[in-house]
Amino acid sequence: MKHPTAPEPLIFEISRPGRCAVALPKLDVPPADLPHDLLRDDLRLPEVSEVDLIRHYIRLSQMNYGVDTGFYPLGSCTMKYNPKINEEMARLPGFVHLHPYQDEETVQGALALMYFLQEFLKEIGGFAAVSLQPAAGAHGELTGVLMMRAWQCDRGEGHRDIILVPDSAHGTNPASTTMSGLKVVEVPSDDRGNVDLKALEAACREYRDRLVGMMLTNPNTLGLFDEHLEEICALVHEHGGLMYGDGANMNALLGIARPGELGFDVLHYNLHKTFSTPHGGGGPGSGPVGVSATLADFLPSPIVVVDPQRSTENSPFFTFYNPPKSIGRVKAFYGHFGIMVRAYTYIRMMGPEGLRQVAEDAVLNANYLKSRIQHVYHVPYNRTCMHEFVCEGRFADAPDVRALDISKRLIDYGFHPPTNYFPLIVHEALMIEPTETESKETLDAFADALLRIAEEARTNPQLLHEAPHNAPVRRLDEVRAAKELILRWESPK
Numbered sequence: 001m002k003h004p005t006a007p008e009p010l011i012f013e014i015s016r017p018g019r020c021a022v023a024l025p026k027l028d029v030p031p032a033d034l035p036h037d038l039l040r041d042d043l044r045l046p047e048v049s050e051v052d053l054i055r056h057y058i059r060l061s062q063m064n065y066g067v068d069t070g071f072y073p074l075g076s077c078t079m080k081y082n083p084k085i086n087e088e089m090a091r092l093p094g095f096v097h098l099h100p101y102q103d104e105e106t107v108q109g110a111l112a113l114m115y116f117l118q119e120f121l122k123e124i125g126g127f128a129a130v131s132l133q134p135a136a137g138a139h140g141e142l143t144g145v146l147m148m149r150a151w152q153c154d155r156g157e158g159h160r161d162i163i164l165v166p167d168s169a170h171g172t173n174p175a176s177t178t179m180s181g182l183k184v185v186e187v188p189s190d191d192r193g194n195v196d197l198k199a200l201e202a203a204c205r206e207y208r209d210r211l212v213g214m215m216l217t218n219p220n221t222l223g224l225f226d227e228h229l230e231e232i233c234a235l236v237h238e239h240g241g242l243m244y245g246d247g248a249n250m251n252a253l254l255g256i257a258r259p260g261e262l263g264f265d266v267l268h269y270n271l272h273k274t275f276s277t278p279h280g281g282g283g284p285g286s287g288p289v290g291v292s293a294t295l296a297d298f299l300p301s302p303i304v305v306v307d308p309q310r311s312t313e314n315s316p317f318f319t320f321y322n323p324p325k326s327i328g329r330v331k332a333f334y335g336h337f338g339i340m341v342r343a344y345t346y347i348r349m350m351g352p353e354g355l356r357q358v359a360e361d362a363v364l365n366a367n368y369l370k371s372r373i374q375h376v377y378h379v380p381y382n383r384t385c386m387h388e389f390v391c392e393g394r395f396a397d398a399p400d401v402r403a404l405d406i407s408k409r410l411i412d413y414g415f416h417p418p419t420n421y422f423p424l425i426v427h428e429a430l431m432i433e434p435t436e437t438e439s440k441e442t443l444d445a446f447a448d449a450l451l452r453i454a455e456e457a458r459t460n461p462q463l464l465h466e467a468p469h470n471a472p473v474r475r476l477d478e479v480r481a482a483k484e485l486i487l488r489w490e491s492p493k
């Protein structure tokens, strides 16, 4: 079956000399000379009519797949539906036309929004203070690790250089730790998908004098809540370390558990996952960090606070504050403000009960989907999961079929594939995160597709090897694409 948009010619192929998509009005001012070095005679642009141009771009837009077109169970990415009211609020002229150099008297509304977002995140995470500066989750991790190191230096332990990271951690955890200049020591998982407590104890003992702390993704990338979280935090603290929580998976915990009360000293939130701001494709995100009182003085500056001197009884005055031992700025100006507006809107729209419902439904959906397919797709760490689960994309009686084949075939059924080959501790991993915004009908349709694909794997594996069959783009040569990266269309000579 061919995708209806596939055979359409590209815009350069329909170009005809002299065709034009715009008609400019007659010049009613004297022509000005343009700087000579900006003018080019050899610029090859397509010459097309307006209708050709419109069809070209609409066709391209229809090739996109996103949360607004279909189910997107990309594990670890929380591709939930982003309510459109968030966008409306972010586009309010008062926000859109702000300039970061404006005096604070003229931006009190924006500062109020940032202040209350900080307060909401403090309340949700159980932390003493929050900075909205980091631009994304991985940036929050880097910020957190730099604060942990600054704290160790401040108490005369600047020689400490090790962060423990479990093998079930998100990939950014070891990456951001390494970027901070510290060393990563990996800790294995046990057979229930928890951090292996014995191995952790041994590592803590071995690196007792070098431990800066531990970075723990919880729920982890298997979608599991660590059953020994309190013991882990206590062990690391006993050995002079701090606990960093990767809170990118807070969607599973909202209104149920507060990481600050579970023993974490610092945690980042992914506003662009948990609080429903759009992400993917390299757009802006936001990764605020929350900290316990221990680290509050080290937060990146500036933080929005109420200035009691300039406040009146009914009208607080908001200003910026630089914590005394701040690690400094980690981002130009104040972070990604537009993302903050969206997250603030979402939190206000949901309210405390709504946020709790988000977590409950996210967990329910993941467990429902798991229960529908686990008799066919092996789930290696199979216990009640949180917001996602990881199964194997391989079958004993269809040895040639791989997770990638299953994912590509899902495209033919109209679904975005799950995350593939991650976490690394599961063979042929398919990491599935349905999110709370999907109906039972959608979950059932997806489960049915997975079950049919498992059948096809046995009866017609070639169908899977050659998938996708009806997408605008067939299976790409991923190795070649990575080695010969061509990011723009080149005109044939």
Ligand SMILES: Cc1ncc(COP(=O)(O)O)c(C=O)c1O
Binding pocket: 076, 077, 136, 137, 138, 139, 170, 172, 217, 246, 248, 249, 270, 273, 285, 287
């Ligand atoms: C568990 C976890 N940690 C960290 C990150 C990194 O976040 P970002 O992509 O915003 O840098 C992600 C991304 O989705 C994640 O799922």
